Amino acid sequence: MNILLITILSSFLFYGCNTSNSVTSDASSTKVNNSAPYYWLPSTLPRNLKTSVDFSADETTAIREMATAWETAVDDQVNFFLTTDTTPEISSLSMNLDSVGEDGVNGVYKITSWPLSLSTRALAVTQIFGRRFNVGASNEYVRIEHADILVNENIYDFRTSDPGTAGSYDLRTVILHELGHFLGLGHKYGDTIMRPSIGTSFKMQAPSTSIDAPDLADRYGVTLALTPLNALVSAPKRPLSVGPQAPGDMIKIIIELHPTGECVHKENGVIINYHLTEL
Numbered sequence: 001m002n003i004l005l006i007t008i009l010s011s012f013l014f015y016g017c018n019t020s021n022s023v024t025s026d027a028s029s030t031k032v033n034n035s036a037p038y039y040w041l042p043s044t045l046p047r048n049l050k051t052s053v054d055f056s057a058d059e060t061t062a063i064r065e066m067a068t069a070w071e072t073a074v075d076d077q078v079n080f081f082l083t084t085d086t087t088p089e090i091s092s093l094s095m096n097l098d099s100v101g102e103d104g105v106n107g108v109y110k111i112t113s114w115p116l117s118l119s120t121r122a123l124a125v126t127q128i129f130g131r132r133f134n135v136g137a138s139n140e141y142v143r144i145e146h147a148d149i150l151v152n153e154n155i156y157d158f159r160t161s162d163p164g165t166a167g168s169y170d171l172r173t174v175i176l177h178e179l180g181h182f183l184g185l186g187h188k189y190g191d192t193i194m195r196p197s198i199g200t201s202f203k204m205q206a207p208s209t210s211i212d213a214p215d216l217a218d219r220y221g222v223t224l225a226l227t228p229l230n231a232l233v234s235a236p237k238r239p240l241s242v243g244p245q246a247p248g249d250m251i252k253i254i255i256e257l258h259p260t261g262e263c264v265h266k267e268n269g270v271i272i273n274y275h276l277t278e279l
C-alpha cells in the first residue's frame with residue numbers, strides 16, 4: 001500500500017495557520033475540504049516513535065516526555081506512542097523526503113544538513129502522508145498513514161534545560177508542537193501549543209487544558225473527565241460515522257514551524273494562502 005501511495009502521490013500541501021476553512025482546492029478534479037480533520041485510525045495506534053541515535057540522552061528524554069504529555073492530556077485514554085526505540089540518523093542535503101516517508105519508520109530526526117527541498121528557515125517540519133476519505137461529504141477526513149518529524153539543527157540551537165545557549169529554542173516546546181501535528185492537529189491561536197510560530201523565549205511543555213486537550217480528545221473520540229468550560233468548541237470533530245469509505249486523494253503534507261510568525265499554505269506546489277501572524 002505504501003508503494004502505491006507514494007507512486008500516486010503527487011500533491012504537496014503545505015498547511016500552517018488554521019485560517020483556510022473556506023478554501024477548497026482542486027487537487028485531483030475533486031473538491032477537497034482543507035479543514036477536514038486529520039487523525040490516525042485507532043487500530044493503527046500506538047505508533048512506534050523512534051528517535052534518532054544522534055540525539056543526546058537528555059534530548060531523547062525530552063522527546064519521550066513530550067510524547068507522554070499528549071497521552072496525559074487525554075487522561076491516558078489513548079496510547080498514541082511507543083517511545084523506547086531509536087533509529088539511524090538520515091540527515092542529508094539531498095534527502096529524499098518521499099523515501100523517508102516510505103521507510104515505515106515514524107522517526108524524530110536531528111537534521112544537521114537541512115534538505116534543500118525544505119525552507120531553510122523552518123525550525124522543524126512534520127511530514128505526514130495520508131489519504132482523504134469521504135471527499136466532498138460532511139464527514140470528510142484525512143486518515144494519517146505515516147509521519148516523521150525533522151528538527152532543524154542545521155541553523156538553530158535547541159536546549160533541554162534553561163538558560164541554554166543564547167538564541168536557543170526549548171526542545172520540549174518544539175517537539176510538543178510537532179507531535180501535535182503528528183497526531184493531526186493544525187495551528188490555532190490562544191492558550192495552545194499549536195500556535196503557528198515559536199520564539200526563543202516561548203516555553204510550553206504540556207498541552208493546554210483549554211484548547212489542546214479537548215481538541216485531541218474530540219479527534220480521537222474520547223471524553224475527558226473534566227472538560228473546561230472555555231474549551232474550544234470549534235475544533236474539528238472526528239466524524240461520528242466514517243463509512244461508507246470512498247478513498248480520495250493521496251496527499252503529502254509538510255507543516256513548517258517558523259520562528260518568525262510566517263505562515264505559508266501550499267497545495268500542489270502553489271501558495272494558496274500567505275500572511276504574517278503576530279504572537
Ligand SMILES: [Zn+2]
Nearest residue numbers: 196255256257
Ligand atoms: Zn506548526
